[in-house]
Amino acid sequence: MAKELLKGNIAMAEAAIRAGLEGYFGYPITPQTELLEWMAERMPALGRAFLQAESEVAAINMLYGAACTGARVMTSSSSPGISLMMEGLSYIAGTEVPAVIIDVVRGGPGLGNIAPSQGDYNQIVHGGGHGDYHPIVLAPASVQEAVDLVVLAFDLAEKYRTIVFIMADGNIGQMMEPAELPPMRPIRTEYPDWAVRGAMGRERRILSSIYIDPKDEEVTNYRLLQVWNRIQAAEIRYREYFLEDADYVVIGFGTAGRIALSAVRMARAEGMRVGLLRPITLSPFPHPQIENLIPQVEGILVVEMNSGQMLEDVQKAVRGRVPVEFYGRLGGMVPFPDEILAEIRRMCREGIPPDGDPRQRWMKRFAPIIRWHD
Amino acid sequence: METTLSVQIVYQRPRSLTAVPMHYCPGCTHGIAHRLIAEVIDELGIRERTIGVAPVGCSVFAYNYFDCDFVEAAHGRAPAMATGIKRLLPDRVVFTYQGDGDLASIGMGEIIHAAGRGENITVFFINNAIYGMTSGQMAPTTLPGQKTTSSPQGRDVETMGYPLRMAELLANLDGAGYVVRRSLHDPKNIRMAKKAIRLAFETQLRGLGFAMVELLSTCSTNWGLSPLESLRWLEEHMIPYYPIGDFKVAEALQAIKV
Numbered sequence: 001m002a003k004e005l006l007k008g009n010i011a012m013a014e015a016a017i018r019a020g021l022e023g024y025f026g027y028p029i030t031p032q033t034e035l036l037e038w039m040a041e042r043m044p045a046l047g048r049a050f051l052q053a054e055s056e057v058a059a060i061n062m063l064y065g066a067a068c069t070g071a072r073v074m075t076s077s078s079s080p081g082i083s084l085m086m087e088g089l090s091y092i093a094g095t096e097v098p099a100v101i102i103d104v105v106r107g108g109p110g111l112g113n114i115a116p117s118q119g120d121y122n123q124i125v126h127g128g129g130h131g132d133y134h135p136i137v138l139a140p141a142s143v144q145e146a147v148d149l150v151v152l153a154f155d156l157a158e159k160y161r162t163i164v165f166i167m168a169d170g171n172i173g174q175m176m177e178p179a180e181l182p183p184m185r186p187i188r189t190e191y192p193d194w195a196v197r198g199a200m201g202r203e204r205r206i207l208s209s210i211y212i213d214p215k216d217e218e219v220t221n222y223r224l225l226q227v228w229n230r231i232q233a234a235e236i237r238y239r240e241y242f243l244e245d246a247d248y249v250v251i252g253f254g255t256a257g258r259i260a261l262s263a264v265r266m267a268r269a270e271g272m273r274v275g276l277l278r279p280i281t282l283s284p285f286p287h288p289q290i291e292n293l294i295p296q297v298e299g300i301l302v303v304e305m306n307s308g309q310m311l312e313d314v315q316k317a318v319r320g321r322v323p324v325e326f327y328g329r330l331g332g333m334v335p336f337p338d339e340i341l342a343e344i345r346r347m348c349r350e351g352i353p354p355d356g357d358p359r360q361r362w363m364k365r366f367a368p369i370i371r372w373h374d
Numbered sequence: 375m376e377t378t379l380s381v382q383i384v385y386q387r388p389r390s391l392t393a394v395p396m397h398y399c400p401g402c403t404h405g406i407a408h409r410l411i412a413e414v415i416d417e418l419g420i421r422e423r424t425i426g427v428a429p430v431g432c433s434v435f436a437y438n439y440f441d442c443d444f445v446e447a448a449h450g451r452a453p454a455m456a457t458g459i460k461r462l463l464p465d466r467v468v469f470t471y472q473g474d475g476d477l478a479s480i481g482m483g484e485i486i487h488a489a490g491r492g493e494n495i496t497v498f499f500i501n502n503a504i505y506g507m508t509s510g511q512m513a514p515t516t517l518p519g520q521k522t523t524s525s526p527q528g529r530d531v532e533t534m535g536y537p538l539r540m541a542e543l544l545a546n547l548d549g550a551g552y553v554v555r556r557s558l559h560d561p562k563n564i565r566m567a568k569k570a571i572r573l574a575f576e577t578q579l580r581g582l583g584f585a586m587v588e589l590l591s592t593c594s595t596n597w598g599l600s601p602l603e604s605l606r607w608l609e610e611h612m613i614p615y616y617p618i619g620d621f622k623v624a625e626a627l628q629a630i631k632v
């Protein structure tokens with residue numbers, strides 16, 4: 001299929017449809033709304049389920065019910081809406097039904113703004129609803145990658161009976177880029193042996209997240225952890241750029257990773273031996289890949305559009321063996337490649353202090369740059 | 375002289391009810407509601423294509439007692455979950471079973487919008503004027519003056535507001551096809567309740583929109599009354615506030631004799 005110029009939100013919606021989506025439930029919120037609108041147009045035309053719910057609370061619970069039928073289903077939203085979905089997410093995780101959720105992250109906390117941000121990292125990767133579970137989180141850095149990851153998301157969700165998040169930011173959702181859509185997959189005709197579809201000629205089935213006896217809940221939590229171990233072993237995804245001979249490595253995901261790549265290219269043109277590791281799965285996090293870089297590099301620069309939420313995961317992998325530096329923009333502000341280039345230059349020229357807190361150092365450097373009054 | 379004895383079964387467990395002891399307190403009307411629903415599912419021959427949605431409340435384990443496919447919703451979200459199922463499987467029969475805290479408090483948004491959309495699902499609403507499961511706090515349906523653990527001096531409408539009449543409220547919505555209130559306090563009313571349950575399923579089978587049967591129920595344990603006193607209390611106190619009646623019956627249903 002040829003490349004077309006596509007807006008990220010629409011590309012993700014169409015990719016889901018072509019992956020065999022049978023039901024979509026959502027609620028309007030910028031910068032995600034085009035996704036819902038595309039579904040409103042396409043899904044009924046294809047004879048598939050589309051419903052604009054009365055809230056994100058309702059949308060996620062509709063998704064929960066729909067997921068229990070074993071169908072391919074998804075919802076999408078942006079940060080404040082994702083907060084409202086946390087209850088349902090926990091139930092979905094506890095019931096072990098597959099579901100795909102797209103978060104087109106915007107600036108926060110609170111109502112914040114509609115600019116691109118990565119401030120939901122902790123909520124999606126480490127947080128979520130109550131209880132003990134891990135979702136898979138995929139972070140695209142281009143429209144094409146968003147398309148590919150949406151298709152992958154359904155396959156992973158079903159393979160592991162888990163929640164898969166696409167954590168995009170407003171930039172990925174709103175930007176137009178050439179991308180190739182996947183071919184249309186047929187809707188499935190066979191459903192998994194746990195699906196609740198009416199007890200026609202078989203024993204009844206029950207789907208629930210209740211394990212009233214703690215012994216059973218412990219067994220369930222342990223089983224979820226076993227599945228999570230399998231996911232960690234098999235599903236880590238990332239991209240490496242210029243790492244073969246790199247003395248320094250930049251780590252960034254999504255839009256921040258993509259801007260960091262421009263900065264790394266500029267630094268390379270200036271002769272600096274710097275590379276980029278771009279995590280695609282934020283969960284499972286590429287700990288082993290960072291581990292592998294440690295003997296090779298003299299320092300790591302983490303770049304994010306938040307106050308260093310992934311930074312803490314990088315630090316966990318590094319465990320003080322290599323100095324780490326941080327650069328972030330906050331609240332819906334997007335870094336320019338020049339800003340990251342300046343950080344790379346400084347890192348290559350002066351090195352990184354072996355101890356101290358990279359976030360505190362960044363806050364000091366950043367204070368004069370931040371536009372207090374404008 | 376020869377006598378022939380013929381044995382006729384006049385009463386047995388409905389096929390749609392499982393053969394497990396229920397966890398409800400003695401005298402609790404949840405069990406009656408379950409049995410009526412199961413009998414109607416049998417009579418309509420829809421067991422194999424019915425999917426139930428259990429609430430959070432004393433009937434959280436309702437799925438153990440019905441011999442059909444079932445899911446268990448988050449507190450108050452059963453209508454949303456049922457919507458998701460029904461939209462994916464429009465030819466299945468989908469019902470929710472919800473208490474008053476579940477449906478009229480935390481799940482108010484979900485129930486109003488399901489009714490407003492004319493979602494083609496059937497809702498059984500157990501109004502026992504209290505939070506049974508969490509041991510007796512005030513519900514949105516708790517009567518004025520009624521003592522609960524969270525209204526120990528009795529519900530003061532000045533500070534705690536007025537009880538909600540859900541059947542009347544939902545019947546106002548265009549999407550509602552069948553909305554009635556019945557009671558489970560004596561055999562006559564139980565027979566009337568069964569007919570309503572039947573019509574509520576018929577509403578769905580005929581694609582006539584949202585259907586709800588509100589069932590006035592008892593909670594002896596948290597009312598602090600014996601089962602018999604509870605039935606009397608329901609009759610004397612609840613029915614005057616929550617009149618039994620039909621609040622919305624779609625025209626196409628009016629001709630049906632059950």
Ligand SMILES: Cc1ncc(C[n+]2csc(CCOP(=O)(O)OP(=O)(O)O)c2C)c(N)n1
Nearest residue numbers: 430431432449473474475476504505506507
């Ligand atoms: C989000 C959430 N809030 C609160 C609870 C605690 N809770 C469980 S059941 C219940 C009230 C149930 O009352 P009702 O719906 O009237 O059912 P009944 O037990 O009376 O049949 C509450 C508050 C919960 N499980 N989930």
Ligand code: SF4
Nearest residue numbers: 398399402432506593
């Ligand atoms: S607490 Fe009340 S509602 Fe719950 S089972 Fe006992 S009597 Fe029934």
Ligand SMILES: [Mg+2]
Nearest residue numbers: 473474504506
């Ligand atoms: Mg109650």
